[in-house]
Amino acid sequence: MAKISVRKETSTLLFDFNYLGKRCREQTTLRDTTANRRKMEKVLERIEREIVAATFDYAKFFPGSNRAAEFGSKPALLPTPVRRSAVVGFAAQPAIAERTTPTFGEFTAIWLSENTAVWRRNTLKATLVQVNGYLLPRFAEMQMHQILKADCLAFRADIAKPGGSMKKRTLAAKTVNEIMQILGAIIAEGADRYEFPNPMQNVKRLKAPKVHIEPLSFDEVEKFIAKVREDYKQYFIVRFFTGLRTGEVHGLHWKHIDFERREILVRETYGDLGREYTKNESSQREVHMSEPVYQALKVQYEASGHLSEYVFCSRTGTPIDPLNVNKRVWKPTLKLLGMKDRRFYQTRHTAATLWLASGEAPEWIAKQMGHTSTEMLFKVYSRYVPNLTRQDGSAFERLLLQRLGGGEQQ
Structure with missing residues (x-):
């Protein structure tokens, strides 16, 4: 299982993952801080994503590594723009090949239009409230495959915190779960169509209080x-x-x-x-x-x-x-x-x-x-x-x- 580890001798962070049946450990110069771990986790998610999609180029992520020579250069399957890694401090900011998919806003419009014919009007109305009020303001401009698990978890944390609703009120766990369910449905459909790993696959629901009923005797x-x-x-x-x-x-x-x-x-x-x-x-x-x-x-x-x-x-x-x-x-x-x-x-x-x-x-x-x-x-x-x-x-x-x-x- 891929993870971020700490090298005891230097107290710096390293990538620890498997590729082509071999364990790979790549050192960075980043200190073990929460911010640095988050940066590296995003890069690690991208690495795993490209490994699954068979587009992972070891040398572009870790050009100075001995493993790069061992695995050789593997060009991406899709011709795409090159984007620099957001992590500073390892491998001199390697270039990372990324594919192109519709933005979340574009795909959500497609997803809604396809479901309008089968949904009840009340279902469509409720979904539009959550999409327009929460999801599009956060994810609209992001390409579908670029949305990471860390992005989804950070979004959930923001809407679940006190004052996280559109009206600056605190959302109930049930409502947060409903919003995340819609997000998960959109991303799952996009992942299936454009063949990228689903970052929402293992995101768990918040624990909601048990339904309290008050029937009449x-x-x-x-x-x-x-x-x-x-x-x-x-x-x-x-x-x-x-x-x-x-x-x-x-x-x-x-x-x-x-x-x-x-x-x-x-x-x-x-x-x-x-x-x-x-x-x-x-x-x-x-x-x-x-x-x-x-x-x-x-x-x-x-x-x-x-x-x-x-x-x-x-x-x-x-x-x-x-x-x-x-x-x-x-x-x-x-x-x-x-x-x-x-x-x-x-x-x-x-x-x-x-x-x-x-x-x-x-x-x-x-x-x-x-x-x-x-x-x-x-x-x-x-x-x-x-x-x-x-x-x-x-x-x-x-x-x-x-x-x-x-x-x-x-």
Whole structure:
């Protein structure tokens, strides 16, 4: 494994790497300091990069070395401009042959245009925020193959430090990881196309705090439904007892309500950018209607079935605004009941924890939630998992009927 070492006799740094099956150690006159190590690490990365690409010319890096004569001169495979090494103090500033690739800014434009057709609009919007706000200001003018691991790590350190966000705030580890994930995707695609080593390959994610959820208990759900505005009772019954995401509830169409089979067909979402495909393929699912949900949707149909294609809509038939519901209905009701303020998304977590409490099978719950496996279920809700039994939805049904009552079974 290539590394920077220290010669004990002189306390100076040296390159230590393997080339053509032989260990090579090349001395410099640089003292062992952090700054000098960083300079040499960049050169060492370039050496490794050229060795992998079969363009490494030993004599150009170390013209005075005995190894240079041993290995001979190997011209670069691609005719490229010659750039001087940034390291001062070894081999009299040798010339290093480098290839030419698109700049990060140029390739990112290509990468975005190619993915626009397959991404959801919200995905594209979020990606553009990170690309324009963080990645392009840092890497836009650098050629793709010139971006080193040290550059990526330094960038991560800068955005992760206090005040590292665009608004001079401190970014959460989750957000830093999202930005680095986009950077990694762009560089990985460039490395594959232009055949250079991927500097992001072994860059690890920051450790992010475990997701903290604050679901409502069954007693709190009952109190909430009893006190919430009458025109939103059915809406919250559906949210609390189906686990639908906000966009899925607001994008729900009557054509996707199957009263006969007692299923809600999740097929699209609605958000700031209008209607679009669900979050991913697994989100395309059929959610079971428990009796309270069935009755709530029957009542809602009488109220809005003639007014709009959307199940939950405004007086003019348009989808209701989630920010408006959050501000004018959700939070005021929590405050009225003296309950802790929570994110709107806790209705989804509430459904999951109630299913778990009733003893439903994890596989069934994961399917209802739109997860591809039970991994996320146990990761997020581990402390809510009791001694589980294998059921199919009937256990939760019995719990709802016991606590809330309901109409006749169809």
